[in-house]
Amino acid sequence: MSALDRLFQRIEGYRNEIIMLQSELTSRVALGPDNGGSGEHEKSAYLFEKLKEMAPASLEEIRSPDVRAHQGYRPNLVARWNGETHHPTVWVLSHVDIVPPGDLNLWEGDPYRVRVEGDRIIGRGVEDNQHGIVSSYLALKAIRESGEVLKRPVGLAMVADEETGSEYGLDYLLKNRPDLFSSDDLIVVPDGGNNEGTMIEVAEKSMLWLKFIVTGEQCHGSTPEKGKNTLYAAARLIVDLEKLKKEFALEDPLFRPPRSTFEPTKMEGNVPNINTIPGRDVFYMDCRILPQYSLDEIMQYAEKIAGEVAGQLHLSIRIETYYRQEATAPTPSDAPVVVALKEAITRVKGLEAKPMGIGGGTVAAFFRRLGLPAAVWITETDTPHQPNEYCLISNIISDAKVFAYLYLGG
Numbered sequence: 001m002s003a004l005d006r007l008f009q010r011i012e013g014y015r016n017e018i019i020m021l022q023s024e025l026t027s028r029v030a031l032g033p034d035n036g037g038s039g040e041h042e043k044s045a046y047l048f049e050k051l052k053e054m055a056p057a058s059l060e061e062i063r064s065p066d067v068r069a070h071q072g073y074r075p076n077l078v079a080r081w082n083g084e085t086h087h088p089t090v091w092v093l094s095h096v097d098i099v100p101p102g103d104l105n106l107w108e109g110d111p112y113r114v115r116v117e118g119d120r121i122i123g124r125g126v127e128d129n130q131h132g133i134v135s136s137y138l139a140l141k142a143i144r145e146s147g148e149v150l151k152r153p154v155g156l157a158m159v160a161d162e163e164t165g166s167e168y169g170l171d172y173l174l175k176n177r178p179d180l181f182s183s184d185d186l187i188v189v190p191d192g193g194n195n196e197g198t199m200i201e202v203a204e205k206s207m208l209w210l211k212f213i214v215t216g217e218q219c220h221g222s223t224p225e226k227g228k229n230t231l232y233a234a235a236r237l238i239v240d241l242e243k244l245k246k247e248f249a250l251e252d253p254l255f256r257p258p259r260s261t262f263e264p265t266k267m268e269g270n271v272p273n274i275n276t277i278p279g280r281d282v283f284y285m286d287c288r289i290l291p292q293y294s295l296d297e298i299m300q301y302a303e304k305i306a307g308e309v310a311g312q313l314h315l316s317i318r319i320e321t322y323y324r325q326e327a328t329a330p331t332p333s334d335a336p337v338v339v340a341l342k343e344a345i346t347r348v349k350g351l352e353a354k355p356m357g358i359g360g361g362t363v364a365a366f367f368r369r370l371g372l373p374a375a376v377w378i379t380e381t382d383t384p385h386q387p388n389e390y391c392l393i394s395n396i397i398s399d400a401k402v403f404a405y406l407y408l409g410g
């Protein structure tokens with residue numbers, strides 16, 4: 001049996017360790033102030049001790065000031081271990097914070113007390129992002145316990161505030177500690193993927209959230225000629241906005257789905273009763289745009305469509321940008337981190353992984369904006385942010401093997 005196979009065997013024996021870590025982490029509720037909590041301190045302090053047990057070359061708690069949080073800061077952990085060479089470092093960046101459990105009636109038990117059912121561990125945060133924390137940590141633990149030597153340096157970063165914008169998490173680290181990451185490092189963000197573990201996310205679409213405000217004139221339901229019905233106008237506009245799909249129809253096979261998407265989503269309430277014709281309607285659209293298009297051209301075209309509908313129905317339509325994030329340059333499909341991940345996934349799972357683009361929204365964008373080639377990868381269930389969120393122990397084991405392979409340098 002090779003040294004690597006022995007290492008993998010050791011990782012396969014970690015079931016109890018995984019359940020213990022997941023229980024401890026889940027019981028330490030890490031909600032940011034935007035989600036009604038006081039921060040990640042308790043969970044982060046627990047992780048600090050776990051990391052310290054593994055004798056890192058350096059271990060830092062980097063505090064980002066946040067007056068709303070416990071003790072006025074948000075904790076970010078960065079631990080590093082030396083390798084035989086000094087360069088490049090393999091980084092795994094996971095996040096400590098969680099999203100709230102939502103409607104407790106939809107949970108079959110206490111979201112903060114894990115339940116184990118066969119291969120499943122159920123609880124808030126077990127997949128998003130404790131899966132990443134536990135698998136990257138246990139990979140290193142297995143290497144240390146087996147006496148293997150790291151070929152290259154390894155860094156584990158466990159940050160705050162991923163779920164509410166990263167201002168106090170990764171964004172803070174990158175702005176205040178530019179010494180940490182370098183462009184030849186291999187940076188993995190284990191916070192997104194598919195069920196098989198074959199999707200390596202390297203690109204994201206631009207995001208554009210638009211708010212449409214339709215203003216007409218309210219009147220009695222029996223005398224429509226005296227008013228201007230904004231619900232009708234909003235409906236017409238929603239149908240006409242379908243033209244965006246035709247106008248911006250480019251397909252890029254790197255992305256899933258390959259086209260830009262333009263979806264009407266939220267609708268604000270208008271009148272409370274049936275016999276009043278509404279004079280104001282507000283709805284929103286979530287657009288995920290291929291990086292080949294500029295968001296300004298999308299806006300201009302949406303304005304044109306809205307202008308036509310407003311002109312035909314003699315009322316006014318205003319468009320506001322609710323949120324806008326221009327796509328960053330993708331991580332190249334042949335970047336060292338992608339190549340190394342592909343090789344590791346093939347060795348561990350016997351599957352061929354592919355670089356892909358998604359609809360947008362991971363912290364990898366913060367790295368990519370600075371020219372740091374990050375790849376998002378994990379073997380993920382579809383349960384993050386859902387009631388009864390669960391992870392699979394077998395996925396954590398297989399992903400820990402992939403990380404171990406990466407740490408050892410193949």
Ligand SMILES: [Zn+2]
Nearest residue numbers: 128129162191
């Ligand atoms: Zn996450």
